[in-house]
Amino acid sequence: LLVPQDTEHDPKTCTEWVSVDLPRDIENHLRARNRKHFGQAEGTPPTMPPFSDHVDWAASTRTAELILDGDYSPPELDSLMQSIVDHMSATVELDKFPATITVPEWEGKIKIWDERTTTSLSGLHLGHHKALVRPHDLTLDTDEGKELENQRLALLHGQVALLNYALTHGYSFDRWKVIVNVMLLKEPNNPRIHRLRVIHLYEADFNLLLGVKWRNIIHHSLDQDSLHPSQYGGLPGRESLIPVFIEEMQNEIARASRKPYIKQDFDATSCYDRIIPWMASMLSRSHGLHKNVCLVHARTLQEARYLLKTQLGVSEEFYSHCRAFPIYGTGQGSGNSPMIWCFISSMLFTIHQENAIGASYTSPDRSIFLRLFMVGFVDDTYGTVNDFARTPPPTTTELVSMAQHDSQLWSDLLHRSGGALELAKSKYHTVSFLFTPSGAPLLQGGQVGPDLCVTSGDAST
Numbered sequence: 001l002l003v004p005q006d007t008e009h010d011p012k013t014c015t016e017w018v019s020v021d022l023p024r025d026i027e028n029h030l031r032a033r034n035r036k037h038f039g040q041a042e043g044t045p046p047t048m049p050p051f052s053d054h055v056d057w058a059a060s061t062r063t064a065e066l067i068l069d070g071d072y073s074p075p076e077l078d079s080l081m082q083s084i085v086d087h088m089s090a091t092v093e094l095d096k097f098p099a100t101i102t103v104p105e106w107e108g109k110i111k112i113w114d115e116r117t118t119t120s121l122s123g124l125h126l127g128h129h130k131a132l133v134r135p136h137d138l139t140l141d142t143d144e145g146k147e148l149e150n151q152r153l154a155l156l157h158g159q160v161a162l163l164n165y166a167l168t169h170g171y172s173f174d175r176w177k178v179i180v181n182v183m184l185l186k187e188p189n190n191p192r193i194h195r196l197r198v199i200h201l202y203e204a205d206f207n208l209l210l211g212v213k214w215r216n217i218i219h220h221s222l223d224q225d226s227l228h229p230s231q232y233g234g235l236p237g238r239e240s241l242i243p244v245f246i247e248e249m250q251n252e253i254a255r256a257s258r259k260p261y262i263k264q265d266f267d268a269t270s271c272y273d274r275i276i277p278w279m280a281s282m283l284s285r286s287h288g289l290h291k292n293v294c295l296v297h298a299r300t301l302q303e304a305r306y307l308l309k310t311q312l313g314v315s316e317e318f319y320s321h322c323r324a325f326p327i328y329g330t331g332q333g334s335g336n337s338p339m340i341w342c343f344i345s346s347m348l349f350t351i352h353q354e355n356a357i358g359a360s361y362t363s364p365d366r367s368i369f370l371r372l373f374m375v376g377f378v379d380d381t382y383g384t385v386n387d388f389a390r391t392p393p394p395t396t397t398e399l400v401s402m403a404q405h406d407s408q409l410w411s412d413l414l415h416r417s418g419g420a421l422e423l424a425k426s427k428y429h430t431v432s433f434l435f436t437p438s439g440a441p442l443l444q445g446g447q448v449g450p451d452l453c454v455t456s457g458d459a460s461t
Helices: 023-038 062-069 079-086 103-112 126-133 143-169 204-223 241-257 277-286 291-302 337-355 396-416
Strands: 002-004 017-019 178-185 196-201 261-267 305-310 359-362 369-372 374-377 380-385 427-431 433-435 441-443
Touching (some): 079 337, 103 143, 204 291, 241 359, 241 374, 241 380, 277 291, 337 396, 380 396
Antiparallel strands (some): 002 017, 261 427
């Protein structure tokens, strides 16, 4: 493991590295790194008063109910944070979907789950679950076959009954609270500590619960058209190639019309790892998830013990959430992280659309008019600005000013949801044309116009 020579130095800008070889030292560095990594959302508005004082992780307090009812507007919130609160009000009847899970839901998920998936430090892994849903060789015409089938069904219903006990009473089993952080290299032969990917390994039955319950509400939200249409990541029926196609069409329209525009590419840093649990619960409840499911999920995360898994094996020591070292995020590997981020980003897209300039396009006969704002695939998003109908078109300086407004708005929204821009991966492109004396168009190269400066929620520029 390579760590900065100066432990206070930001690894992203570090040039002096020290090699760590002893297993205990490696564990200590990784544990400290993960505590900092999963606590980086601390200090953002959702982790501060009034929310830290009046909203629990399960979104079950009186204040949470006021937010879901659309009746919460404390004076200390700024306009953007108030917009976020307003957009967390319930879109459907609260607790619309039952808390419990059915045997067919259990069997359906187990059957399609790849048995090679790593789960369950307890040893109750997918192979055990799959053995109960696969048909056996004995026929039901024999007493032996009937007895074996009865035993299989008894075990299967027993598993589901245990799960439903937890969901009915808001209880989290102790083995669910042991979460393994698998540390993977992002690039081969690059063991720098900040270039490690953290994957959460949950117990298989708990992760199944998350996947099934959040899948139900995401499908219902799509059916009700309550999600922003420009989020394409992790949603059934929305193809990943559509955002690319939209960008290609914008480029083609600019080429054909010689109208300038600016495209801004954004990346949200540590997307799933900065999700604020109470916000995840609030938005899930607003889309119909039962409060007991949120309670089980929140209690498991709040009381979880995080172990480390490397090539050296699984550590004995752990770290957990506390006031001194808060641990946020639902993590990569969780069955509900993609759906939760979809709810969060859909809300942010909607607020951005209400306040941004965006880009507009009109057909030559003016029969078709379209406005575009944010388009995204999971945490990779882009926005565009133009003034298509203006003649002459806006100058590059004016376009940069418009793009800066929309970019800063997106950065501010991410910050108020607990996230932040990954500035090193964010960029913009200007499409602008010059014309020769004869009228031939020339696409301008190089940097066109002034710098576009955006401040992230971490006060970096």
